[in-house]
Amino acid sequence: MHWRAIIRLFGILLMLFSLSFLPSIGIAFLYGDGQARIFGLSLLIAAAAGLVLWVPNASQRSELSVRDGFLMVTLFWVLLSLAGALPFILGLHLDLTDAVFESVSGFTTTGATVIVGLDQLPASMLYHRQQLQWLGGMGIIVLAVAILPLLGVGGMQLYRAESSGVAKQEKLTPRIAETARALWIIYLSLTVTCALAYWIAGMSAFDAVGHAFSTVATGGFSTHDASIGHFDSPVIESIAIVFMLAGGVNFAIHFLAWRRLSARPYANDPEVRGYGIIFVFATLFVAASLYWAGAYAGSWESLRYAAFQVASVFTSTGFGTANFAEWPLHIPLIMVILSFTGGCAGSTAGGIKVLRILLLAKLGLRQLFQLAHPRAVSVIKLGKRPVSEDVLFSVWGFYVLYVVTALLLTVAMMAAGLDFESAFGAVTATLNLLGPGLGEVAVTFAATDPVIRWLGVFGMLVGRLEVFTLLILFLPSYWRH
Amino acid sequence: MKIIILGAGQVGSTVAQSLASEANDVTVVDQQPELLKILQERVDIRTVVGHAAHPEVLQEAGIEDADLVLAVTNSDETNMVACQVAHSLFHTPTRLARIRSPDYLTHPELFSPKAVPIDFLISPEQLVTNFIRHLIEHPGVLQILDFAGGRAQLVAVRAYYGGPLVGHELRSLTQRIPKVETRVVAIFRRDRAIVPEGRTVIEADDEVFFLAARRDIPAVAAAFRRSDKPNRKVIIAGGGNIGKRLAELIEGDFQVKVIERDPKRSRYLAESLNRTIVLQGDAADADLLTQENIEDTDIFCAVTNDDEANILSAMLAKRLGARKVVSIINRLSYVDLAQGGAVDIAVSPAQVTIGALLAHVRRGDVVAVHSLRRGAAEAIEVIAHGDRNTSRVVGRRIDELALPEGTIIGALARGDGLVFPHHDTVIEPEDHVILFLADKRHVVDVERLFQVAITFL
Numbered sequence: 062m063h064w065r066a067i068i069r070l071f072g073i074l075l076m077l078f079s080l081s082f083l084p085s086i087g088i089a090f091l092y093g094d095g096q097a098r099i100f101g102l103s104l105l106i107a108a109a110a111g112l113v114l115w116v117p118n119a120s121q122r123s124e125l126s127v128r129d130g131f132l133m134v135t136l137f138w139v140l141l142s143l144a145g146a147l148p149f150i151l152g153l154h155l156d157l158t159d160a161v162f163e164s165v166s167g168f169t170t171t172g173a174t175v176i177v178g179l180d181q182l183p184a185s186m187l188y189h190r191q192q193l194q195w196l197g198g199m200g201i202i203v204l205a206v207a208i209l210p211l212l213g214v215g216g217m218q219l220y221r222a223e224s225s226g227v228a229k230q231e232k233l234t235p236r237i238a239e240t241a242r243a244l245w246i247i248y249l250s251l252t253v254t255c256a257l258a259y260w261i262a263g264m265s266a267f268d269a270v271g272h273a274f275s276t277v278a279t280g281g282f283s284t285h286d287a288s289i290g291h292f293d294s295p296v297i298e299s300i301a302i303v304f305m306l307a308g309g310v311n312f313a314i315h316f317l318a319w320r321r322l323s324a325r326p327y328a329n330d331p332e333v334r335g336y337g338i339i340f341v342f343a344t345l346f347v348a349a350s351l352y353w354a355g356a357y358a359g360s361w362e363s364l365r366y367a368a369f370q371v372a373s374v375f376t377s378t379g380f381g382t383a384n385f386a387e388w389p390l391h392i393p394l395i396m397v398i399l400s401f402t403g404g405c406a407g408s409t410a411g412g413i414k415v416l417r418i419l420l421l422a423k424l425g426l427r428q429l430f431q432l433a434h435p436r437a438v439s440v441i442k443l444g445k446r447p448v449s450e451d452v453l454f455s456v457w458g459f460y461v462l463y464v465v466t467a468l469l470l471t472v473a474m475m476a477a478g479l480d481f482e483s484a485f486g487a488v489t490a491t492l493n494l495l496g497p498g499l500g501e502v503a504v505t506f507a508a509t510d511p512v513i514r515w516l517g518v519f520g521m522l523v524g525r526l527e528v529f530t531l532l533i534l535f536l537p538s539y540w541r542h
Numbered sequence: 543m544k545i546i547i548l549g550a551g552q553v554g555s556t557v558a559q560s561l562a563s564e565a566n567d568v569t570v571v572d573q574q575p576e577l578l579k580i581l582q583e584r585v586d587i588r589t590v591v592g593h594a595a596h597p598e599v600l601q602e603a604g605i606e607d608a609d610l611v612l613a614v615t616n617s618d619e620t621n622m623v624a625c626q627v628a629h630s631l632f633h634t635p636t637r638l639a640r641i642r643s644p645d646y647l648t649h650p651e652l653f654s655p656k657a658v659p660i661d662f663l664i665s666p667e668q669l670v671t672n673f674i675r676h677l678i679e680h681p682g683v684l685q686i687l688d689f690a691g692g693r694a695q696l697v698a699v700r701a702y703y704g705g706p707l708v709g710h711e712l713r714s715l716t717q718r719i720p721k722v723e724t725r726v727v728a729i730f731r732r733d734r735a736i737v738p739e740g741r742t743v744i745e746a747d748d749e750v751f752f753l754a755a756r757r758d759i760p761a762v763a764a765a766f767r768r769s770d771k772p773n774r775k776v777i778i779a780g781g782g783n784i785g786k787r788l789a790e791l792i793e794g795d796f797q798v799k800v801i802e803r804d805p806k807r808s809r810y811l812a813e814s815l816n817r818t819i820v821l822q823g824d825a826a827d828a829d830l831l832t833q834e835n836i837e838d839t840d841i842f843c844a845v846t847n848d849d850e851a852n853i854l855s856a857m858l859a860k861r862l863g864a865r866k867v868v869s870i871i872n873r874l875s876y877v878d879l880a881q882g883g884a885v886d887i888a889v890s891p892a893q894v895t896i897g898a899l900l901a902h903v904r905r906g907d908v909v910a911v912h913s914l915r916r917g918a919a920e921a922i923e924v925i926a927h928g929d930r931n932t933s934r935v936v937g938r939r940i941d942e943l944a945l946p947e948g949t950i951i952g953a954l955a956r957g958d959g960l961v962f963p964h965h966d967t968v969i970e971p972e973d974h975v976i977l978f979l980a981d982k983r984h985v986v987d988v989e990r991l992f993q994v995a996i997t998f999l
Contacts, residue, residue, distance in 0.1 A: 434819060434821065434833075434834065435833065436821045436822055436823045436830055436833065436834075437819050437820060437821050437822075438802075438805075438808040438809055438811070438812045438820045438821070438822045439812060439819075439820070440809065440812040440813045442813075442816075445816075447812075447813040
């Protein structure tokens, strides 16, 4: 472990992050909501903490190893979440549990909240929440596309084989900076387009920007208690569907499409195709179920609510126009399954990811096939590319860990006092980075026991860091060396 | 013609034999004196020992005044360099070479006078693959050969009891299938050729050759045998170049299984093929074949490079219930042994390749040559040039032509169409004439017939 080099980097990171309070200060002045002092203080604390970490270690510039990477990535999320919690503590006088939960929920693009009465919150505070999600979304894209593959986590190794030999060397240098910049531009332009679309569709400029932040990041924070439902506009909902889905697509594919200026990469990528197919079928199925159960008047209304809710849950955004937990019959469970499926690898979405589900399905089919043809040599392919057995093993391992984590967290939540449905809902909401759950936590985590909220924080971090990255830190042999 | 053949392997020696019998001056070059000695004892040719691409060796073989060089050594690279040397140093007019590696073949621009100067490439594996593919696509036929760029096909079928035409005169064929145009060009009965006439009565076990357009093949074939079920399930034994390419070509239309012995190669095949089931194991393993429902298999193709393994696995597959078995057999002596008995169809790569080579060696404007009946008969496609004054063919009715005995004009490819001629059909300039020669010795006469008088040039 290169402790001092890591600490130095985090010093720099904190100082940079402290700058993110500046827009909030600006908003505070603009709306005169009296929070400017709070954000100024947060900025100073974060910057000072950064300085304290940085100054003694300023000369430590040793090369970081891949092993350091796991710790770095985890600490990145934890530390920045703590810094982001400062205004909640100072301004809204939340206790540590609530502030950290809110901040982690923002930074991991989950969207679960403990704050009730958003409509009365100061504008700058609302803006800060939205911005946390946006920064978190940015972070995960760079992490998933550029950094996790180097650590051998995240299913994106598949895409690594395609790029040049440079990527195979384990050095986090120029190529990553370059990739990160390109992803940044794509992310930014998606956000700008989304904000403009919202604004044209009738949102106020403040709401438009705020919602664009949490839509593209597939976060799910809103500036209103009623979420997107507040606007009650099919146009806004359609815009949200498009950009939520865009946020749930692998950004490496966005990158290819942008560089070649064609939609071909989307059509050619088996994961994006699977993603599209799942979305369409789930929407039709849920709409038909809603119509059949008579939950809404008419087929159009059913389709409208189904499409929005499916997009929101499938991409782990968690915006609401309706409370799906209260939908009749089998529909809530369908939504939970969708949430576990999640978006594409290398996107801002949570869950197991379509890529892994596809591979797992193929693995299952291959097993059946092998029973019929014991001597057959069968290779699993994604598109036309064969997938190596190593990758399949890691996908399988991921799936097992993910499911076991979900089960254990559910057990823990039940032990902490939730009933079964709520506990399972809470795990769905946090581990899959969804936001809204079932039962008691269908809308907010405000009324729950602090232990449950801390479990939620852990779930969100595990989900965001693709399980392996966080859980490896609990492996004794990781620390011995 | 003065011809130099580089390489005295399977193809080289068969071609040498075939060409020498047609009054050509043939010189064969090889590095192994033993091979040359055996060949020289049998055939009237000259031999030179040495490396086929070395200028000195080529000079000794008399390349300076050779009309044609044919590079068929084991090595693609040697063949290419030999053609380069022949072109650059000796200005040999025609250069043919065998190129095996698919890697080279996928870049046709490589073979031009400015790059590697090879006039015609011959890829035995490609030819054999296509040959077998035809067999799979058309059940019940023994052989299908392309003419006129694929517009016409020469098809061989064996007549069976129960075929509608068996026991009837040939001329009733047009009544049975009035909408289909076809021409029966030869009948082999107990290995002897019969010139087909309207009165000829078809007997069971006759091997019938007819010309037809591709879409009409099933209808015509059905006249000689009860119609065969279309093939659906195919097992290919051997995942080498031929096996892989064959699987690639047909996996879209058939249920294909490939059996490959080598685990690494199996993995490679599984990665590169899409719908084919790759099985790792021995093609002669009865358990494996039974496990994979050999009794429901329509056609089993043994395509490894080991003759004995091919024959044995094909025999086993036949015994276990495969409807039809095809085997690649390199040794000519095995072909006669196995064909019709142990295996249904024996495919000889040398025979298939030689046809392609012969087309370039023939005098006159010969487009395609196919060697049939293990070299005894031949089908050729030749373009008629000139006019009534300069040519002995153009402007004349079919019955005016002085065709040698046992030679039949099966079809004319005229423009984009196909004409099945009658006795009064007149041959026009630039017609592609497709002839069947029951006896190969008459090839020289046919060539002479189609040659244009000097004044035309």
